[in-house]
Amino acid sequence: MISLTVIGKGNVGTHLYNRFLEIDAVDSKWIDSRNLNSIEETDITILAVSDDAISDVSSQIENSFVVHTSGSVSMDQLQNKARKGIFYPLQSFTKGEIVDFTKIPFCVEAENTNDLKLLEQLVELLGTKSYQISSEQRKKIHLAAVFANNFTNHMYKISKDICDSNQIPFEILLPLIEETASKIKNISPGEAQTGPALRNDQKTIQKHLEMLNQQQKELYTKITESIQKHGKKL
Amino acid sequence: MISLTVIGKGNVGTHLYNRFLEIDAVDSKWIDSRNLNSIEETDITILAVSDDAISDVSSQIENSFVVHTSGSVSMDQLQNKARKGIFYPLQSFTKGEIVDFTKIPFCVEAENTNDLKLLEQLVELLGTKSYQISSEQRKKIHLAAVFANNFTNHMYKISKDICDSNQIPFEILLPLIEETASKIKNISPGEAQTGPALRNDQKTIQKHLEMLNQQQKELYTKITESIQKHGKKL
Incomplete structure (x- = not known):
């Protein structure tokens, strides 16, 4: 049995807590970051608060093992006095959407082997895969995810803008988008x-350039240039 | 029963012909564009040759109804004397890969209603959806597909480059990529x-900019700028 406390009632905190409730081998508590006076000691204390709040909130926690769930904050920004770690689910969570944790990889990090094993065990209970990733690597993953998620989504946005301006249903492109991601x-x-x-x-x-507006044209040119220099297989 | 001839033994021609063979209500023939002397009259003659060859090859065909399968060539570039049309599958075909036609939307166009209906009937036999799209719209779809497919794939490429340079397995990003496409x-x-x-x-x-090389930095800046100007919901 692993006992844990989830701190934070935002998207990540909510999705994690709801999932932990379904697992018999996990005994979980859930508190708001403004109610730290009610905190009890548990095997793992999971800080699911905004990046900017991690240092401040962690400095007020006296529990023995505190981890945060952020992709871009390094482990040493945790300000608790005891043991530290990272428990970062690599996915973008949307409020209200159903989350399938079996499809979400976790990046784990800890100061000692036992804590690392404990985090890996917790990921296994969630039914998914863990990767031992350093804080330095995690920053790079976060950057890689900006390209793979945020920037890719912007390509979809421009694609849809072009469809909308020409009375073309965007749904016509969805199979191609799916195939591109799947390939x-x-x-x-x-x-x-x-x-x-x-x-x-x-x-x-x-x-193509003749059909685009100024902003789209600049983007098309820049990406075309990048593909020509670096798009091929190395 | 629809009788048809597929001209062209490249990716599109091969995939189409193989699929037609499976459909009882279709009687299909297959010839190489260099063997036009062996061509017979059929209800539809499908020209699946490279964009540059469409005008020349079509000028040599005397069949009654000729369509091509290209996304970026307008209908009036067909040089046959009889009726013309478009039968464009919106997907990127890779040699050797299995193609599921039930997931591929077709853009159809013709000079008269009867021919359009015939093409729509053929798409229905393939088990998928047809869209009536003008040559002008089709060019815009082709452009939109460059963003949704080619440029998106380049975002994946940079993402993988960042992973590779930092000993991070790229597979860790695949669920996020899938979720982004699915959302x-x-x-x-x-x-x-x-x-x-x-x-x-x-x-x-x-x-992020500090972690990127010069080319990636320029791309990051340009896409960030575009998201800030045009990324939001209108």
């Missing part, structure tokens, strides 16, 4: 790259 | 947008 499970993105930029098909590139 | 089935990309660019989180943006 890289089997081959690397470098191998999967296709299109006018990679072929240096100037005729098509010029036609 | 926009339910909410628009404008509503789905998250991240430091949209929040204008300058602290994180600066940290």
Whole structure:
């Protein structure tokens, strides 16, 4: 049996606590970060608060093992006096949406092997995979995720803008989007790259530029340039 | 029964012909574009050749109804004397890969209603959805697909480059990539947008820029700028 306390009632805290409730081998408590006076000692104290609040809130916790759930805050920014660790679920959580934890990889880090094992055990109870990742690596993952998630979503946004301006239902592109995301499970993105930029098909590139507004044009040019320099398989 | 001839033995021609063979209500023939002397009259003649060859090959065909399968070539570039049309599957075909036609939307266009109905009937036999799309709209779809497929794949590429340089297994990002592609089935990309660019989180943006090489930095800056100007829901 692992006992734990989830601190924080935002998206991550809520989704985690609800999931822990379903696991018999976990005894979980849930408190708001403004109610730290009611905190009890547990095997793990999981701080699911905003990045900016991690230092301040952790400095008020006297529990023996405190971890946070952030992708971009290093372990040493935890200000509790006892043991520290990281328990970072690599996924974007949306309020109200159902979360399938079996599909979410966790990045774990701790100061000693026993704590690391405890975190790995907890991830296993969630039914998913853990990766031992240093704070330095975690920052890079967070950056890589900006490209793979935020920037990719912006490509979808522009794609939809083009459809909307031409009375084309955006749903027509959804199978292609799905296939693009799915393909890289089997081959690397470098191998999967296709299109006018990679072929240096100037005729098509010029036609495309003529159809875009100024902001889209600059973006198209910059990404085309990047594909031509670095898009291929190394 | 629909009789048809597929001309062209590249990816699209091969995948289409193999699929037609499975459909009882379709009687299909398959020829190479260099063997046009062996062509017979059929209800539909499907020209699945490279964009540049469409005008030349079509000018040599005397069949009654000729369609091509390209996303970026307009209907009037068909040079056959009889009726013309478009039968464009919106997907990227990879050689050797299994293609599930039930998930591929088709853009159809024709000069008259009867031909349009015939193409829609053929798409229905393939088990998927057809969209009546003009040549002008089709060009815009092709452009939108460059963002949704080619440019998105390049975001994955940079993401993987960052992982590779830091001994991080890229597989850790696959669930996030899948979730990002899946989310926009339910909410628009404008509503789905998250991240430091949209929040204008300058602290994180600066940290990210410091971790990137020159080319990646320029791309990061340009996309961040675009998200801040046009990333939000309109």
